[in-house]
Amino acid sequence: MTMSQSGGRRRPPTIHDVAREAGVSRGTVSRVLNGGHYVSPAAQEAVNAAIRRTGYVVNRHARSLITGRSDSIGFLLTEPQERFFEDPNFNVLLRGCTQALAAHDIPLLLMLAGTDDERRRITRYITAGHVDGVLLVSSHSGDPVAEQLRDAGVPLVMCGKPIGVGSKISYVAADDRDGARDMVRHLVSLGRRRVGMVTGPLDTPGGVERLAGYREVLTESGIELDERLVTSGDYSRASGEAGAELLLERAPDMDAVFVASDLMAQGVLSALQRAGRSVPGDVAVGGFDDSSAAVAASPELTTIRQPYDRISSEMVRVLLAQIGGEDPAAVILPTELVKRRST
């Protein structure tokens, strides 16, 4: 019972051991392992039995050395990390990607590039071929890392539309503009006419698109645009709070507000409450994301659901396809209006 002391890992069985055990050669075992054809049912069976008996697991390093693939994927975050780690959506995305990859038996390497130094180190690591591809989260504008990786020939998929247009980079995103349109149409259909907006950062495509959707619907509804009703935040709770205060000051008659993220909407709710406005009585509030922040808020937020579970699985699908040689692709997924108590 003391056969394996602490730190005393026994040398694991190799493909050689399996071959001997099954009475075949290394080549045959390798063929069975890699689903190759041209292997007899008898050998197939013998090898599988031997694998089970010996508890063999392939040595990925040896395999990678010869195939040149690492059979692993990097998940790279180049945003200021506080903001993203605060965002419940990020978690959903990370979890979804991990699970989608696990279904292919591919490990996910988590990489956080906060500083320039870290970014350089990680870029170097990636371009050295230590991962087969990268899932990139970086909505922040002017981030050169995406193009750098693409130019190095690294398969790459971004979450959200990249800023640098025209560049052949795969991405998966929710339909921001359409989502915004749905929400604003909903607010207008409730009879609200003085509809404000707290946008996201306007140097990101998401921020711009949601604002565009807002403007389109108001115009289509024959409601005059009023710039005093628009201010922008940075997706953080605090910036929502500040935004709402500003809007109330500039347009006290505001009767609805579309907020570009649930987290900011939480801040908006606080500010409205402090100003003595009831929600949704005086002011209807619509969020965006349908993150856990939406149900944590009180009243619970009407919001636009971004299908993060599908986004993550699509990112993985597109990335694996690209690694398999296919061309970069863009995927835009539909959003959904989720009605709750804040409107």
Next chain:
Amino acid sequence: MTMSQSGGRRRPPTIHDVAREAGVSRGTVSRVLNGGHYVSPAAQEAVNAAIRRTGYVVNRHARSLITGRSDSIGFLLTEPQERFFEDPNFNVLLRGCTQALAAHDIPLLLMLAGTDDERRRITRYITAGHVDGVLLVSSHSGDPVAEQLRDAGVPLVMCGKPIGVGSKISYVAADDRDGARDMVRHLVSLGRRRVGMVTGPLDTPGGVERLAGYREVLTESGIELDERLVTSGDYSRASGEAGAELLLERAPDMDAVFVASDLMAQGVLSALQRAGRSVPGDVAVGGFDDSSAAVAASPELTTIRQPYDRISSEMVRVLLAQIGGEDPAAVILPTELVKRRST
């Protein structure tokens, strides 16, 4: 300008190329790389220059194949994932571990074991030697994975004290009991005498310890324990809400409540507000964690800060030491009372 087409990564330089470039042998390059001694300053310099010129990066697979080390660490979560990913502390922990490892140039593999199937697959992967060690988050009782890994000789550090006592497993934890004592002492010092508690799950050490601290301080303060003032939750927001409702029903004269997590405390605040109790006027509320939920709550929560940044760096330190051959170790870190507006 079309030298690197999409997918066309050039073969990276090998140690051989560097050796030729520097006019030395592979052995010497390897010695420089691995900080070995017995290499002349001249050779040292020549090799470094050659590395810079060629842009050489070591092929980790080839290295791992011979050293037997993978130079990577697994971060394994065997909890129901929803709960943990909802918890802001988990993010801080994950981020901290990633960064602490990055400082050693070690990649972190994220592994999520929700189902039994996934657990088996991952255990197999780990014991096959694909990672050098594991950072394990699994406060949930009766989880066999820790002992399984230990028995397989895999270096292992847990976050939080493991349930199976006596087992030689490293862990890093905050001082739950002491933190609870601080909080309850604080509440008592405010003159509160009917102090309730919503505990965490009592099949976890953290849950038990915080309850123990609560009882100790009340007893020491000469306040009679009243079981109607204690109920337990599962750290989720919803369970805090339910817990507070129960306590109010059983003990309407409650004038303070110690809640074993900030997330649950958010729920408690909602329930109190709905019941028309003012915080901290009628009821003082103390949380635990000092997560981002504490400042998002209104009023902002007085809470016990768990030093998650230090926990993560200690976990990495202990794990690397253990990989280096040292014995398993237990580290208990002090907590800190953070006073805000809820008390």
Next chain:
DNA sequence: CATGCTTCTGTGAGCGTTCACAGTAGAGAA
């Protein structure tokens, strides 16, 4: 002049795979 010691350097072997190629056996056709 041989001997030993220290400091440095080159070389061959081997880590566990996969891949290309050569080979074998058996079936069917000439």
Next chain:
DNA sequence: TTCTCTACTGTGAACGCTCACAGAAGCATG
């Protein structure tokens, strides 16, 4: 019988690195 074709199997080489070992200097000591 001999030949060809198909279905399968074994073998050597290679992937890029580290490690152990064998040397080669340079210098002091016997």
